[in-house]
Amino acid sequence: MFAQIEKDLKILNINLNKMVGPRHPILYAAAEHLFHAGGKRIRPSIILLVAKATSRKEQLSNEHRRLAEITEIIHTASLLHDDVIDDCSQRRGLGTVNSKFSNKIAVLAGDFLFAQSSWYLANLNNLEVVKIISKIITDFAEGEIQQALASFEASISINNYINKSFHKTASLLAYSCKASAILSQSDQYTQQQFYLYGKHLGLAFQIIDDILDILGTYKNMGKLPGSDLKNGNLTAPLLFALEECPNLYNLIEREFDREGDIEYTIRLIKSTKGIEKAQDLAIENVQASIQALHNLPYTNQSIKNLILLSEKVINRMD
Template sequence: MAAVTNLLQPVELDLESLLIDLRELIGAGHPILQAAAEHLFSAGGKRIRPGIVLLLSRALTNDGELSPRHRRLAEITEMIHTASLVHDDVVDEASTRRGVETVHSRFNYRVAVLAGDFLFAQASWHLANLNNLDVVKLLSRVIMDLADGEVKQGLYRYDPKQTFDDYLEKSYCKTASLIANSAQAVGVLSGVSEEKLKSLYDFGKQLGLAFQVVDDILDFTASEKQLGKPSASDLGSGYLTAPALYALQENPTLSEFIQRRFSLEGDLEKALHLVRESNAITLSRSLAETYASNAYKSIEWVPESDYKKALLDLPEYVLSRLY
C-alpha cells in the first residue's frame, strides 16, 4: 500500500504552499507565540487533514481548480488540528511528538497553552472571514468537540464501567469531528446538494473513526519504535480503547486491574496479556474495516479524477497501518 505522501501527491504543491501561507497567517504576533507556531508547522507530520480538504476541493470542482476559499479552509483545518495537538501534549505531559520536542518542553506549559489558544483564535478569525455562516457553524462545532473529547477522555480514565458508545463518542470528538465537518464544509463551498453534504460528512466521520480504532489497536500490537511512544501507554494511563473494552466484555477480571490503576507489581503486564489473548484485537480490526468500508462507499458518487482515486485509497491506507 502506498505511503500517505504518495496518496497526497495530487495535492503536493497545494500542501507546500499551505505551509508557506500558514507561516504568513500566524504573522508578526507575539514573538514567542510566533516561534511556537513556527516550531509546530516545521515539525513534519503527514498533513492528512488539510490533504483531504484539498483533494475533495479539487475533486468537486468542474475544472479541478482550487478557489481561495477552499485553500483557506484547508489552512484553517490544519490550524485547528495543530492547536488541538499542543493542548493534547500539555494534558498528556508528552515530551516529544513526531520526534520533535513539544511546545511545552521547548518553551514552558504556559506558552504551550497560550500557543494553542492563539492558533484556535487565529483559526476562528480566518473562519469568520470566509463569510459563510454554514462553514463557520461546522468548524466552530469542531473546536467545541475537541475540548469535549479531551474532557470526556479525562472523566473516563480507569473506568471499566464506561460503555462502547462512550468510547466512540469520545473518539468522534477527538479525531473524526474535524475530518467530518471540514469535508462537509468543502461541499458547502462547492455548492453540492444536501444529500451529498451528508455523504461528505459521513466519509469524514467513518474515516476518522477507522483511523482512531487502528491507532488504538497499534497501541497494543506495535513496537515502541513504530509508535514513537511506549507501547500500551493508553492502557497504562487508564484510557480504555476498543481492544480493552472488547477484552473486558470477554474477561471481566480485567476490571480489577483497571480499578486499582495497575498499582500492584505485574498488574499492567497481566492486563496486557488478557487483552492480547482474547478476541479483542480481531474484533477491533473488524470494527476498523467496517468504518473504512463505509467511508469508501460514502464518496463513490464523486466524479472520476486522480483526486477521487487518492480519496478512495485513504480508507485502505488507514487499514494498511495494521499490517
Template structure:
C-alpha cells in the same frame, strides 16, 4: 492495487504551499510564538486533515482544482488541529509527541496555552473571511467537539464500565468531527447539494473513526520507536479503547487491574498479555474495516474522478498502518 502514497501525489504541491501559508497566517510578531508555530508545523505531522480537505475540494469544485477558499479552509483545519494538540499536551502534561518534544515541554505551559488560544483565534478570523456562516459554524463545532472529546477522555479514565457507544462517541469528538465537518465545509464551499454535503460529512466521519480505532490498535501493536511513545501508553493512562473493551469480554479479571490503576507489580504486563491473547486486536481491525467500508460507500456518491479515487486510496492508507 494502488500504492499507499499515491493519494498524496495529487495534493503534494498544495500541501507544501500550505505549510508556508499557515506560517504566514500565524504571523511572526512574537519570536516565541513564531518558534512554537514553526516547530509545530515541521514536527512531522501527517497533514492527512488538510489533504482530505484538498481532495474533497478537487472532487467537488467545477474546475477540479481547489479554489482559494478551499486552500484557506485546509490551512484553517491544520491550525485548529495543531491548536488542540498543543492544549492536549498541556492537559496531559506530555513531554513528547510524534517523537519530538512538546510545546509545553520546550516553551512552558504559559506559551503553550497562549499558542493554542492564538491559533484558535486566528482560525476563527480566517474562517469568517471565507464568507460562509455555515462554514464558520461547522468549524466552531469542531473546536467544541475537540474540548468535549478531551473532557470525555479525562472523565472515562480507568472506567471499565465504559459502553462501546461512548468509546465511539469519544472517538468521533476527538478525531472524526474535524474530518467530518471540514469535508462537509469543503463541499459547502463548492455549493454542493445537501445530499452530497451529507456524503462528504459521512466520508470524513467514518474515515475519522477508523483512523482513531487504528490509532488505538497501534498503541498495542507498534514499537516504541514507531509511535514515539511507550507501547500501551494509552492503557497505562487509563484509556479504555476498543482492544481493551473487547478483551474485557473474554477476561473480566482485567477490570480489577484497570480499576486499581495498575498499582501492583506486573499488573500492566498481565493486562497486556490478556489483551494480546484475546480476540481484541482482530476484532478492533474488523471494526476499523467496517468504518472504512462505510466511508467508501459515502464517497462513492460523488462522480468518479482522480480525487475521488485518491479518497478511496486514502482509506487503504489508514488501514495499511495495521494490516
C-alpha cells in the same frame, strides 16, 4: 495518492507559517516546533482532495486552500492541549511543546492557534461554513470532558467510546469535508456524503491509533506503548478484551499503578480477540467511508484518491 495535490501542499506549508505569524515569538516558536515535528498533513490533504472532487475541472479556490489551512491549525491547536492534558513528553519522536517550553506556553500556544483559525474562518465570508467549523472546537472540548469523566472507568460501552472518538477526532474531518463541499456549492446530498466520508474515516483513524498504542513500538509511534492506558483512556482493544478477560478489571481499578502493570495489561489484551475485534470495527468504518463516495452520482481522479486513502488507513496496522 497525493501526487495530484503535491504543489498545493507546498503552498499550504508556506501559508501556515505566514498565518501563525512571528508577532508573538514564544508562541510562534512553540507552534512552529509542532508544525515541523513530522506531521503528514493528512487532514488538509483530504480537504484539498474533497475540494477538487467537488469543483469544476477539479480546480481549487482560495477559499478551499484557506479551509485546508484552518483545518490543520485547529488540529495542531488540539494536539498542544492534548499533550498538556495527557502529560505527554514525546510526540512523533520529539519533545512536546509542554516539555520543551512549559504547560503554560503550550496552553497559550494552543489558544493562540484556535484564535487564529477563528479569525481566518470569519474571513471566509461564508456563514454556513463558519457555523460548522466552529462546531469542531466545541466538539473537541466536549470530547476531552467525556474522556476525563471516563478515566479508568471500565464500565464505559463501545458506543460511549465511539461517541468520544467522534468528538475528539472524527468531528474535524467530518465537518471540514462537508465545509469543503459547501464552498464548491455542492447540493446537500453531496455535502452529506462527504460528511459521512470524513466521519467514518476519522473514526477509523482513531481506532487504529488506539490499536497501535497496544501493538506499536517507540520507533514507529514516537511514544511508548500503552500511553493511553497509563493516562486512563480505555480504548477499543481493551474494552473488547474485557469481555474475555475479567482479570483486566483489577488492573484498571488500581489504575495500572504497580510496576509492570502496563506491560502485563498489553500481554493480556494480546491474548484475547480484543485487537481483532477493534480491527474489525476500524474496517467497518473504512468501508462506510468508501461507500459514502460510491453513493455519489459521479466519480473523478480526486474521488479515486480519497478511496485509496481510506484503503491505506487499514494498511497502517500491517
